[in-house]
Amino acid sequence: xxxxxxxxxxxxxxxxxxxxxxxxxxxxxxxxxxxxxxxxxxxxxxxxxxxxxxxxxxxxxxxxxxxxxxxxxxxxxxxxxxxxxxxxxxxxxxxxxxxxxxxxxxxxxxxxxxxxxxxxxxxxxxxxxxxxxxxxxxxxxxxxxxxxxxxxxxxxxxxxxxxxxxxxxxxxxxxxxxxxxxxxxxxxxxxxxxxxxxxxxxxxxxxxxxxxxxxxxxxxxxxxxxxxxxxxxxxxxxxxxxxxxxxxxxxxxxxxxxxxxxxxxxxxxxxxxxxxxxxxxxxxxxxxxxxxxxxxxxxxxxxxxxxxxxxxxxxxxxxxxxxxxxxxxxxxxxxxxxxxxxxxxxxxxxxxxxxxxxxxxxxxxxxxxxxxxxxxxxxx
Amino acid sequence: xxxxxxxxxxxxxxxxxxxxxxxxxxxxxxxxxxxxxxxxxxxxxxxxxxxxxxxxxxxxxxxxxxxxxxxxxxxxxxxxxxxxxxxxxxxxxxxxxxxxxxxxxxxxxxxxxxxxxxxxxxxxxxxxxxxxxxxxxxxxxxxxxxxxxxxxxxxxxxxxxxxxxxxxxxxxxxxxxxxxxxxxxxxxxxxxxxxxxxxxxxxxxxxxxxxxxxxxxxxxxxxxxxxxxxxxxxxxxxxxxxxxxxxxxxxxxxxxxxxxxxxxxxxxxxxxxxxxxxxxxxxxxxxxxxxxxxxxxxxxxxxxxxxxxxxxxxxxxxxxxxxxxxxxxxxxxxxxxxxxxxxxxxxxxxxxxxxxxxxxxxxxxxxxxxxxxxxxxxxxxxxxxxxxxxxxxxxxxxxxxxxxxxxxxxxxxxxxxxxxxxxxxxxxxxxxxxxxxxxxxxxxxxxxxxxxxxxxxxxxxxxxxxxxxxxxxxxxxxxxxxxxxxxxxxxxxxxxxxxxxxxxxxxxxxxxxxxxxxxxx
Numbered sequence: 001x002x003x004x005x006x007x008x009x010x011x012x013x014x015x016x017x018x019x020x021x022x023x024x025x026x027x028x029x030x031x032x033x034x035x036x037x038x039x040x041x042x043x044x045x046x047x048x049x050x051x052x053x054x055x056x057x058x059x060x061x062x063x064x065x066x067x068x069x070x071x072x073x074x075x076x077x078x079x080x081x082x083x084x085x086x087x088x089x090x091x092x093x094x095x096x097x098x099x100x101x102x103x104x105x106x107x108x109x110x111x112x113x114x115x116x117x118x119x120x121x122x123x124x125x126x127x128x129x130x131x132x133x134x135x136x137x138x139x140x141x142x143x144x145x146x147x148x149x150x151x152x153x154x155x156x157x158x159x160x161x162x163x164x165x166x167x168x169x170x171x172x173x174x175x176x177x178x179x180x181x182x183x184x185x186x187x188x189x190x191x192x193x194x195x196x197x198x199x200x201x202x203x204x205x206x207x208x209x210x211x212x213x214x215x216x217x218x219x220x221x222x223x224x225x226x227x228x229x230x231x232x233x234x235x236x237x238x239x240x241x242x243x244x245x246x247x248x249x250x251x252x253x254x255x256x257x258x259x260x261x262x263x264x265x266x267x268x269x270x271x272x273x274x275x276x277x278x279x280x281x282x283x284x285x286x287x288x289x290x291x292x293x294x295x296x297x298x299x300x301x302x303x304x305x306x307x308x309x310x311x312x313x314x315x316x317x318x319x320x321x322x323x324x325x326x327x328x329x330x331x332x333x334x335x336x337x338x339x340x341x342x343x344x345x346x347x348x349x350x351x352x353x354x355x356x357x358x359x360x361x362x363x364x365x366x367x368x369x370x371x372x373x374x375x376x377x378x379x380x
Numbered sequence: 381x382x383x384x385x386x387x388x389x390x391x392x393x394x395x396x397x398x399x400x401x402x403x404x405x406x407x408x409x410x411x412x413x414x415x416x417x418x419x420x421x422x423x424x425x426x427x428x429x430x431x432x433x434x435x436x437x438x439x440x441x442x443x444x445x446x447x448x449x450x451x452x453x454x455x456x457x458x459x460x461x462x463x464x465x466x467x468x469x470x471x472x473x474x475x476x477x478x479x480x481x482x483x484x485x486x487x488x489x490x491x492x493x494x495x496x497x498x499x500x501x502x503x504x505x506x507x508x509x510x511x512x513x514x515x516x517x518x519x520x521x522x523x524x525x526x527x528x529x530x531x532x533x534x535x536x537x538x539x540x541x542x543x544x545x546x547x548x549x550x551x552x553x554x555x556x557x558x559x560x561x562x563x564x565x566x567x568x569x570x571x572x573x574x575x576x577x578x579x580x581x582x583x584x585x586x587x588x589x590x591x592x593x594x595x596x597x598x599x600x601x602x603x604x605x606x607x608x609x610x611x612x613x614x615x616x617x618x619x620x621x622x623x624x625x626x627x628x629x630x631x632x633x634x635x636x637x638x639x640x641x642x643x644x645x646x647x648x649x650x651x652x653x654x655x656x657x658x659x660x661x662x663x664x665x666x667x668x669x670x671x672x673x674x675x676x677x678x679x680x681x682x683x684x685x686x687x688x689x690x691x692x693x694x695x696x697x698x699x700x701x702x703x704x705x706x707x708x709x710x711x712x713x714x715x716x717x718x719x720x721x722x723x724x725x726x727x728x729x730x731x732x733x734x735x736x737x738x739x740x741x742x743x744x745x746x747x748x749x750x751x752x753x754x755x756x757x758x759x760x761x762x763x764x765x766x767x768x769x770x771x772x773x774x775x776x777x778x779x780x781x782x783x784x785x786x787x788x789x790x791x792x793x794x795x796x797x798x799x800x801x802x803x804x805x806x807x808x809x810x811x812x813x814x815x816x817x818x819x820x821x822x823x824x825x826x827x828x829x830x831x832x833x834x835x836x837x838x839x840x841x842x843x844x845x846x847x848x849x850x851x852x853x854x855x856x857x858x859x860x861x862x863x864x865x866x867x868x869x870x871x872x873x874x875x876x877x878x879x880x881x882x883x884x885x886x887x888x889x890x891x892x893x894x895x896x897x898x899x900x901x
Contacts, residue, residue, distance in 0.1 A: 053504055056496035059455065064488030066462055071485035074477025074553075081463060082470025082859035089869055092463055093876070099456035100880055103449055109890035111883045149552040152475070152856070153734035158767070159860040160474050160552070168865055335478045336548070336555040346486050353493045360497050363509050377441070377897060378504045 004242075006340035007330040008312060010072035013347050015307035017065040018136070019300040022185065024058035025129050026292065027051045029193025029217075031098070032125030032186075034118050037197060037209050042371055044118065045106065045379070050200045050369050051121075051193075052102040052380045057357065059099060071343050075147065075333035076318055079161035083145045084135070084169020091131045098124035102380050125193075126186065133185025137178040139310040140232050140254065142319035144171060147326040164322035181228045187221035192299065195282060195292040202368035211286060218279045232306075233258065238316035240329045247316050247327045257313045264312070268305035274298025391863035393855050396468040399870045401840070403460045405833060406877040410454035412832050415529060415576055416583015416618075417447045418522030423610055429515045434899045439603050441506075442896035443587070444518070446888060448503055453884050457877060468866065472847050472857035479545050479556045480535055483563070487531035495524030529579075530572050537568035539848050540839070541636045547760045549736045549753060554851070570632050571839075574625035577618050578832060581795055584615025585828035588802060590892055592821030595812050600895050609806055616799035622792055627689065633842075634690035634698065637849065639774065640842035642701045643781035645686055646676045650700035650708070656685025657782075664779045670701045701778075705771050717762075719771035722850075726766025729759035764846060767856045776844040784837040791831035798824060 001009075030037070030051045038044035070077040081088050097120040104110045105117035144164040151160050165171060172178050191214060198210040237253020240246065250256070258265040278295035281288050311317035311330050318328035334340065373379060421443040428436035462484060466473050473480075501509060501517035509517070544561030545554040556562060588611045594604035634641045641647075646662050647654065648670040660676035662668060668676065684694040691698065697711045707718030717725070736752040768774060802821065805811040811818070843849060847857035 053500050056455070056500065057493075059459070060488065060492040060496040063459055063462060063492055064485070066466075067481065067485035067488040070462075070466070070473065070477060071481030074474055074481050077466045077477060077481070078470040078473035081466025082468070082473070082861065085467050085859070085861050085865055085869075088463060088467055092460055093872065095459055096456045096876065099459070100452045100883075103452035104880075104883055104887060107449070107887045107891070108894065109883075109886040111886055112879075149474075150734070150737050152471070152552050153730045153737065158856050159471050159858070161470050162860040166862065168861070335481065336551070338559075339478050339482055339556045342556070342559045343482055343485060346482075346489060349489055353489060357493065357497050360501055363513070364500060364505060367508060376507075378506055 001341065001344070003337040003340070004331070006337060006344060007334045009344060009347075010068075010334065010340055011311040011317070011330045012308065013350070014065070014068050014072060015304050015311070016300075017061060017068055018307055019303035021058070021061045021065050021132075022188070022303045023192065023296045023299045024054070024061050025132075025185070025189040026192035026196040026296070027055045027058045028098075028125040028128045029186075029189030029191065030125070030197050031121040031193070032190060033193060033213055034122055034125075036213065037194075037206055039205070042374060043203065043206055045374055046201050046203055046206060046369050046371070047197060048102065048105065048118065048121065049374075049379050050197055053364060054196075055098065055102060059095065062095065068343075072335055072340060073328070073330065073333045074335060075161070076328055079145055079147055079328065079333075080135075080143070080169075080318065082159075082161055083163035084143065084172065085163075086168035086170050087131060087135060087172060088169065090127065091135070094124040094127040094131075097121075098128070106380055125189070129186040129189040130182045132182075134172055134178045134182035136185070136307075137175075137181035137228070138172050139307070139317050139319075140235070140237075141175050141177050142238070142321040142327075143169070144322040145320050145326060146323045147320070147328070177228065177231055180224050180231070184221055184224035184228055187217045187224065188299065190217035191221055191279065192292065192295060193217075195278065195295050198282070199289045199292045200365060200368060202370040207289070208286075211283070214279070215283055218283070229306075232309075238319040238324075238327055239314050240316050240327070240331065242314055242331065245329070245332055247319075247324050247329070249324070253315060254309055257309045257315060261308070261313055264305050264308045267301050268309075271298045271301030271303075271305060275302065389863050390855075392861055392866060393858050395863050395866035395870055396858050396861075397854060399468060399866055399873065400461075400464055402870060403457060403464065403873055403877070404836070404840075406873075406881070407454065407457040407461055408833060408836055409829060409881065410450050410457060411525075411529070412579035412582035412829075413450045413586055414447065414454050414525050415522075415579035416581070417443060417450070417586065418525055418583075419580060420583055420587055420607075420610060420614060421447060422519045422522050423614070424607075425515050425518050429511055435602070438896050438898050439607060440518075442603065443607070444502060446586075446590075446891060448499075449884060449887050449891065451499065453880060456880070460873070468859050468861070469847065469857045470859035472852060474553055475852055475857070476542075476545075476554050476848055478553055479538060479542075479562060482556065482559070483531040483535040483538075487528050487535075491524050491528035491531060493524075495521055495528060498524065526576060529576050533572045533575055534563055534565070534568045536839075537565055537571045538562055539846075540571075540843055541565060541567040541632075542848050542851055543567075547757065547763070549733055549756055550740070552733070552737075567632050567636065570625060570629045574622060574629045575835075577625055578622045578792075578835060580618035581615055581622060581792075582828045582832050584611045584618055584799070585795065585824055587611030588615065588799075588821045589825040592818040593892070594895075596815065596818045596822070598812075601812075603896055605806070605811075608802065608811075612799045612802040612806065615795065616803060619792065619796040619799055623796070626789070626792065630689050631692065637843060638699050639701065639704050639776065640781070640838075641690060642699065642704060643776045643778045643842050644785040644838060646778055646782045647686065647698065647700040648675065648702055649673050650698045650703045652687065652697050653684050653695045654686040654690075654698045655681030655683050656689060658682050658685075660782075662779050662782050664783060666779070667775070668778055670775065670778065673702060701775055705774065719765070719768075719774055722762045722765040723768050723771065725759040725762035726764060726768070728766075729756055729763045730766040732756040732759065761850060764848070764851045764853050764856070767853050768845070773845050773853075776842050781838055781842045784834040784841070788831050788834040788838060791827050791834075794827070795824075795831075 038047045101117040101120040105114050147161050194210040194214040198207050233255040236249045236251050239250040274294045275298035278291040282291035316327035316329045320326040425440040498517040498520040544558035546557050548555045591604040591608035594600045658680045660679040662676045687696040705719045708716050732755045845853040847854045
């Protein structure tokens, strides 16, 4: 395995984790609709318990995504997290609130009241996908940072990576295209949320409301998603020269990536088709409750293809608008060959992890959540 | 070189340190109970699985419910720590990310998924999976939490004792050369066993405290007695093992972080056959004048104690703060450099790195670059000292280390006694007649947390000023962020975690008051 292969392999692994994270944000999507999918206390509890049995997978995938990025592309970790301080802090605050809200919301003595904790879940349901989507959009639209490794031994500051302004990364939200993807991911999470709850909760009222909400989320999602994809395919991209490491702006770079890497494009098309199929069938057939599976697989494939398009084929995956040559590529930001090799061996465990998650998911979801289960002591 | 550090906002460093300390201390309020209760409830559910007695199922479910309330807070506070390495310590993340990132990623892949997948089965799966599968899930939740501790302690141990790496001037970072050296570092192994086993004590004290309260109130007595038996035996074994692993840790610290040991002992001037401080009136509010030599006022020493603790030899040499700052000759005849000599070597390393980068950019010939690299590598072990402006920066805050160490060790000894007495009374007497002891059991709960936190204060404050021992001080590890931003997030975390802690404690109290739910026969 060459160093270059390992860098590409690890971008694939990180992209796959990112794609799984977007799929698993069905938890956030459903949580953003707790009060509209569930009108009564019983219904709201069913929704909360439905996502409450999966939220840890989303949370763990986020943590593992961060850890894998740290291990494989530490310069991104150092540059993005250190620079876009406030953007990441807002994301983290919302996930902290989410993590305790399930356990605390229905417990005696929770001091803040059930509704407060459910509103925390709603807040995370909105902010999580919106801000993570906005952060991912910067892979295509760029951010304002400067990287100078010489600083560690000289220069004006000993800090290698700096943000070029004092916004702490919130300037990303001033770029309309970052917002477009942010809202696209937000509505996608709601699409997935309705499909998941429809599958997981055996309640006529909730399932009917999922159908209504699905349409309300799918339309804006599709408009925003198509707009963003067209924008990306038509815009200038950031390329790097593998021999010199020099970064340049190339017109139509992402479109070229999709055409050059036809297999990535095929994955993208398959993913989009599966998502469209799931939405269409779920809208047209009220009794169809398995839409989460084609939609989930479709989302994983689509996001995977977009992230591969951002990082493979000589593309700078984290472009700098402040200093083009500071842009991060999988070549200049990765860990050493040795570390990537070691981690590649570790990554062989991922299929086993996915296998036991699938097994447990199946075992736990065999019986759907219903009102009768609310009376037992095995509920939040 | 000296001037460049002037542009780093010292308040940003202090606030970042304060924020990391705050979030880590809060996180560590929840993790030890998770690790300890995981074993206790595993034992209880195993009793149910083997006896099929529904009483044990009720007992296991009761402790699992308390586990779940605490577990959520551990998860919530844990995510912050991982991301803070990037947000607040970005230079650190690049400088050693090649080594440090790997354990964090492995923790996620190997441990977190195990924990998060099977914890859902443990809470919600009693009627959905077979008893065997459920028991396995309960144990796997604990195994996941413990594996998570392994990898995070590997990462922490590496910061205290960086091994298995080499500096690469082309990438300006340390790069891993041996995964086995990092993952199986002797420092990491000792740290893991001492930390996890001492966490078991917290779990055991929690079980004893709750059970004691039930016995005082004369309710749920069977559950309380059986739980207390398991908790006290488990706690005694853990306390004795913690003392043993603590001794091993002290020997390692003496070898690789002698300044930390000197600060823990307020040992200003070292020597052979050094006594262990049993008592000394170290002023807790200011750094002592160690440079003047001598010893703290009113010091009472246990003869040869420190030499035995640090070297397992009554006549072993233990360096004091001044020895370390001024240089000394080790027992094997080799010389430990003085702080000034190390700082000079550090400056040579940093300046040579700058020169190497400059010449490389100018396409200098390979022999010149090789020569510069040789000079750099020869001085690299002292790289971090190049950022130190005054040798006084190399001395951690002695009073905090001194008292935290004593609190940890003193309480550790107290728990051995407490568990031994409880076991004796449980098996040989009627413990309910000893009300004062039951109250002692209840009141010992905060002491377990204090001991656990004190251990971390010794470990982390004792290694200041280093983010990575000898390689990178905190002042060169910090991100380029304003002190104001970090101060704001510090207070947000303080308010958020304090509120959530209050909620958690209140829910736990209500849940304990409510008590277990027994299955009708």
